[in-house]
Amino acid sequence: MASPLSGLLRAIKQRSSANFHLGLCLLGLLSSAMWTIYAGTERNLYLGIPNFLGALLSCASLLVFFVFPRSAPQAPLQQDQARARTAAAAVELGGGQTAAQ
Known part of the structure; x- marks a missing residue:
């Protein structure tokens, strides 16, 4: 889930989210959220904590995507x-x- 954030510093410096793919960010958030919900129902911290962190990282990448326009x-x-x-x-x-x- 952290793969879109590998270019986070570059995106902030350039003020462009051209390196971020909206579909990857959205599906990462959806996947992490679903696994977090599942881990919560099973009370499994080993599954819940990493997926909750993945959901937070996906939210951060979506925030960068919407704050900075996709301009070259x-x-x-x-x-x-x-x-x-x-x-x-x-x-x-x-x-x-x-x-x-």
Whole structure:
């Protein structure tokens, strides 16, 4: 249930939930809630506690999904383009030095 939260920090920094899948978050919440209810009826803490935590994590991922819109972040793309230009310039400089030797 914590798999959608692996990109939580990145989603908060970019203010975009583009990496979250609504279906996965909803079904994770549904599954965890059902297992938690079952564990409550059976009075089984070993089954109830992990599934209750999974339901909380699914709620957190849904909160991030609805708080931040699904938009493509602009700043990281520009950073990647700048890195690509820097890498291309380094390759050109490196290639020129080896040809001279």
